Amino acid sequence: MFCARCHREYDAARFCPYDGAELHDAPQTTLFASRPTRRRGEILGDRxxxxGYLGRGAMAKVYLAEDRQNLRPVAIKILEPAHAGAQRTRERFLREAQAAAMIGHPNIVRVFDVGQRSDGSPYLVMEYLFGESLGDWLRRERVMDAELAVPVLRHAANALGAAHRVGIIHRDVKPDNLFLVGQPGDPYAVKVLDFGLAKNTAQAGLTVTGFAVGTVEYMSPEQVVSDLHDQRTDIYALGIVMYRTFTGSLPFARIEDDTDILAQHLLVAPPPPSQVKPELDPRIESVILKAARKHPDNRYPTMDALVEDLDRLASDRPLLADAPLQLTDTYEPRGVFARRATTYFYKRLGMLPRSLQG
Structure with a gap:
């Protein structure tokens, strides 16, 4: 049984125990909101x-569709024809399906099928999600209360931890890729989206030296200089997500262009979150700053460790985040390009490279 108001499903009931709405026998596309599209009625994969039209991203459009085999709604993500001819773009698009299949976690969006339209554009058939992204929430509400934010971030960390255990690094963790399932303002589940930039640590070929991947506002120091990275890259990005979720602000601001933000991720310590929001729980601040350390060895070693501290927030147990740092919290570039890039960013901020200090 399906509730058209909150989109929860139940084994047997007449009314939704949560909101009292009358239940339907099964989800139907007519119950879901979508916008008109010229593609209405188009059949993909004979199935x-x-x-209707749901929305678009940088390179793809998303449509509401019905699976004619089981009459259930699905979302179909179609790569735009302008991008479909680029081999690297196609690989990254299809990587989302590969990653979802490998991880198989309830907090990661499910991909049911892949195919290709007659014009050569690949598409993904995914579970339909009702709700909004954390990015949408924050643009509207600006700040999320800890009572809701901690469970949301815990679910996201659990999902990313599952990805890391099978060797997949997301590399683009941000509020717009964390989906809050449920009525806007009242979510009951979280789904991690868009593994298009994900890297499988057991494979090679999608990272190019000198080319940074990710979203500028959430990029780790190692991403900024195109150094090798691991699961702690996602931990840093989730730390920046936490910073914004609890304070309503990002730690680093654009001065002239995005280069300024990249330089600060690499070289500047974030302002304490309590400087932005004085009433913030000091224990939450400790967790945020631990996740967002410059040196990867100073961050949480795994998402499981971050989840452990998020759980400890509800008790008096000491936080892992409060342990003394073992290393000076500066990023040490490893590759030749990374060292050159770091020197450039020092100059960009008018700072003296460490090799020339004192």
């Missing part, structure tokens, strides 16, 4: 019929 999926497009019913």
């Amino acid at each position: 999926y019929i497009i019913c």
